[in-house]
Amino acid sequence: MKRLLVAVLLLSFVLLASAKTTITVWTFFGGGEGFLVTELIKKFNAENPDIEVVEQIVEWGQLYNKLITAISAGDPPDVSVMHLAVLPDFASRGALTALDKYVSKEILQDYVPEIAAKAHYEGKLYAVPFDTHPLVLYYNKKLLRQAGLVGEKGEVLVPKTWDELLSYAKQAKEKLGLEVGISSEIGAMMGERLFIAYYTQLGGQIYDEKTKTLKLEFDKVKKTYEFISNLYTSGIMKTMSYDTAESLFQNNQSPFHLNGVWVMAVYPTLKDFEFGVTSIPALPGSKSYTWADSHTWVIPKKPKDDPAKIAAAVKFIEWFARNAAEWAKAGHLPVLKNVLNSEAFLGLPMRKDYAHVANLVVPAPSMKGWVEVRQKMWEIGEAVILGNMTPEAATKELIDFVKQVVED
């Protein structure tokens, strides 16, 4: 009897010693992105027999709510996906594990600098980003040719400045009798993404590194709202939802389309659809700076740190960032320079046309409360577009609101 007991004990020790470290990962990816993540996790598990990554897919709109409640209940996942723009709201509340002492030094040196900077909050690293998804410009080659927008060699004209874009869009719209010249979603795409892009091109700085606060210059904000308002009063754009904007572009009913790079997972697969992708236009004297956000991995704070789990989690998230060429099939741009310049990435369809945008990105400011400010920006943008608010009143409202959020 005694011998049996010893044997059982010994056996369980052996089993425990060889047991894998299991880490749970929350993601919110669906469709093409979802398959890619699941494949990558499978690959990681195959390459690392000592670690088992278990993916738990949470619905896109629910992940952050669930994460907050899971952290406050003391039972969050070992790793979670998180947008860079949302990071300060979590990091500022002590909800994330600082990663400085866990992450290998050389990985950070290879990052696109803007993105690496935003992965920090108050000097500490809280996230390992694995992509950038900027706002870019899509154009329909077939419609541009039909509208006579071709150069001497028969190539379609790709607008480099805002003036060019507006005049091409107008010409195509009128010549072909289309509903719009540029299709895009009215809320986030105009009020936040285009806003940040245009405001930055005007020379505006949205975040003041010295004072660590959001900075909005009245005149430049006003000019940005005037520009956005004109897009609609001139009839080149119309108010529409995200899905409508995409449908119009995909069905050859809109010559230009402003959207994120994530649609590149789908557009190249569509039949009879000749399109191109490029950086958004630039103002004279400016580079074509554009809005971008990033997907990152974070390690939520637990009541008690488990070093083995953290080590396994860090191993996974670093591996994922280094293998981002595979993930880039979803359209996103890699954040590690060596992946960004790799043939594996540049060999994907049209990536050469927009890979350079990775160096022109303006991420959201590292600011607690940005999620709230951003929501307000979408609404003010809509009010300006609908003619319910003048650019001047909108500017005042936004600046006042930011002040209120910062003070709260």
Added chain:
Amino acid sequence: MAVYRKRRHALLAYLLFAPFCVLLFVFRLIPFVNSIRMIFYKWDILGTPKYIGLGNFTRMMSDKVFWSSLWHTVYFVILTVPPIVVLSFLIALLINSRISFKGFLRSAFYLPYTLTISVVCLTWQMLYNPYFGLIGRMMKAVGLQPINWLADPVWAMPAIVITTVWWTIGFCIVLYLAGLQQIPASYYEAAELDGANGFQRMFYITIPLLKRVHVLVLVTQIIASLQIFGQVYIMTGGGPAGRTRTLMQYVYEQGFRYFRMGYAQAMAFVLFLVMLVFAYLQLRLMMTSAKEELI
């Protein structure tokens, strides 16, 4: 002996009742008491709550978005409840009458109620699309300019109302049908013998005898509509420019997106008080009509 048996019965009853009580206590009562306590705190969910007295309420008073959200909620109730009550009553009358395609009507109007909210909203979103949607195409076919329903500050709320009425009316029709079938046929026969016409039968028999159903439908619909969330969340996200944001959505945003749990609780408490008034009203009206029936 008899007393003993009675006591044993009572014991059994309590025993059977106990699991429900425990669950009610743990999952309803404790959270409720906690949430009441939380309205006096500033709490960002992840940190420790900080007592601020009536701070959340003073914040509410000066919060423009709270007031506009409250108004949008009331506006939604005003637009939704009357058509639901009137239409469900009329359709129930139609189904209850001697027409031949009753079965079809019954299922046709009840079917939407069995669908999930996302299916309903996505379907109507497609119908409302000004470029590709059925409604827009029909308007174009007769030479009208299509309305951009969900992106238009004037039409967005009515569009959500239409969707809601279509979705929820089936439930009220069933309530009315049940009520109609409880009215004894002899009342109508007697009235007919006395020479009452259809109009009189409707206003002196059907409508008064359905009083309890009217109250039930009216009050439950008001309470349900005050809590509107899903349709707005899916169809417009509160837009355009915040014109369809309702109080429930604002509570959700403040609590779960902007980390102001105490403030969200305080606003939810205001909504709770409003609903309590209507629930009390229902109770009173139901009691009086029950008394009348006893007489």
